[in-house]
Amino acid sequence: MDVSQRIMRFLPPQDLLNFVKSSKRMLEHLTMDIAVMSSLFYGKHPYQSAKNLHPHMLKRSIYPLNALRVLMILAGSTCEFCRFYYNNEKNKTTCVRPNFGTKICWYCVKGEAKSGMILCGRDNIPPMTSAFYKLIAYPYKPEYYLNQFYIANRDILYKIFEHPRVLSYPYGVRFFSYDEEEGVMTPANNGEFISYDQMEIMWKKETKDGFGNMTGPLLPRSKLNELVKYMKTTDGSNEDIDHFLDNKIRNPPSVQDYQPFLDAYDRYIQRATEREESRKRIQASKKHIRHYKKIEMAVDMMSLIISEFTIENISKWNNETGRVFLRRYSKELQAEAFTRLLLLYEEAPFLAAEYFIKFRSGNASLDVSLHDVLGKYLKKPSMFKEEMAEQTAHLLYKKCRFELMKRCNSMIYNDNGRLDRCRVRTDFPTGTVYTGARKRSLHRNRFEPWTDTSAKRHL
Numbered sequence: 001m002d003v004s005q006r007i008m009r010f011l012p013p014q015d016l017l018n019f020v021k022s023s024k025r026m027l028e029h030l031t032m033d034i035a036v037m038s039s040l041f042y043g044k045h046p047y048q049s050a051k052n053l054h055p056h057m058l059k060r061s062i063y064p065l066n067a068l069r070v071l072m073i074l075a076g077s078t079c080e081f082c083r084f085y086y087n088n089e090k091n092k093t094t095c096v097r098p099n100f101g102t103k104i105c106w107y108c109v110k111g112e113a114k115s116g117m118i119l120c121g122r123d124n125i126p127p128m129t130s131a132f133y134k135l136i137a138y139p140y141k142p143e144y145y146l147n148q149f150y151i152a153n154r155d156i157l158y159k160i161f162e163h164p165r166v167l168s169y170p171y172g173v174r175f176f177s178y179d180e181e182e183g184v185m186t187p188a189n190n191g192e193f194i195s196y197d198q199m200e201i202m203w204k205k206e207t208k209d210g211f212g213n214m215t216g217p218l219l220p221r222s223k224l225n226e227l228v229k230y231m232k233t234t235d236g237s238n239e240d241i242d243h244f245l246d247n248k249i250r251n252p253p254s255v256q257d258y259q260p261f262l263d264a265y266d267r268y269i270q271r272a273t274e275r276e277e278s279r280k281r282i283q284a285s286k287k288h289i290r291h292y293k294k295i296e297m298a299v300d301m302m303s304l305i306i307s308e309f310t311i312e313n314i315s316k317w318n319n320e321t322g323r324v325f326l327r328r329y330s331k332e333l334q335a336e337a338f339t340r341l342l343l344l345y346e347e348a349p350f351l352a353a354e355y356f357i358k359f360r361s362g363n364a365s366l367d368v369s370l371h372d373v374l375g376k377y378l379k380k381p382s383m384f385k386e387e388m389a390e391q392t393a394h395l396l397y398k399k400c401r402f403e404l405m406k407r408c409n410s411m412i413y414n415d416n417g418r419l420d421r422c423r424v425r426t427d428f429p430t431g432t433v434y435t436g437a438r439k440r441s442l443h444r445n446r447f448e449p450w451t452d453t454s455a456k457r458h459l
């Protein structure tokens, strides 16, 4: 093993591809072993791509790949068949498509461009796949037409579509009715039996890559009729399909062409899988830790805001708005009520939650006001700075005071003679935070779950 190969063994697939492309000399040193190893060990998309490619190489259902092509389709990030741009970025394709064993974008599969896509001088995308229709149906018409070629060669076509080396995928629905006297199923537009195979989606035609090598599935749609014709001249067994694929297609590959990839894959897959699993575990635990750190930051923020609800601050805020006179116990009442309100938070139960903590105070409009003021910090707790606490508390006070005090029943303690102490009752029934359409409808209908009369009843 020479020096450049030693270096190649330590490179991630993208770097290896650039390294190899730099000169012809380097290209000569690239082996299948290095290409497969690099893809399996470094990076999740190349690993998944290699896993998607393996069954096709094992079954020999696609044309074999050489080392450079393996590296290119496993490590590359774009579609093999187009150079389209979307939103000023190259149309990205991360994985080898498991259906066809090629790296192909969805737009090339369907032959439909997305609006806003730049097609580099073309009017449309030529589809790389083609459907074999068993019956042609129109969605809003009761009519359908049977494909007579299909009806005439049903046995042979069934064998071909079921063959492991033929890549075809059923799609669409067709209905059958059952004739009890004859004991046969016949297509019928109002039949009660459904079969999910109105068409078979296949690769469209023989394809070459940029180097002039054959690529893609061995049997494209364009070769289907030829195979059916060939099957009619033989006794129509599965071996005949194999014989056709081994001899009668363009540049038929041999069994040995697939062996280097399979050997390299078998050599590394077990260790690579262990490595990939441990990588996933570490990533998941890091995500959890990040999530809980965010929750801690949000709770920290709440404690800072709560500490600003003091009697001095409340006097100050009231003086600013001209409400000079407020009894001491009213201020205490307000401070306590806000403290209790802000403690009615709950942590986000799942990782994909929008808010890291959110409020369920039992009153919809209060929750909405709280989320109006605090929402952006509850989504991104790192945005909140310590010096913003007083300002935020003031904002909350202005926004929620009326709504909150309306719902806090106060009673003066007179059993122990402490007339200046008050009791705050904030044990609201549990409710939910309304957002979006529900929130707007609440505002429209002025839905008030707790009216003043019902509050009195609880006293």
Ligand SMILES: [Zn+2]
Binding pocket: 079, 080, 081, 082, 083, 104, 105, 106, 107, 108
């Ligand atoms: Zn494409």
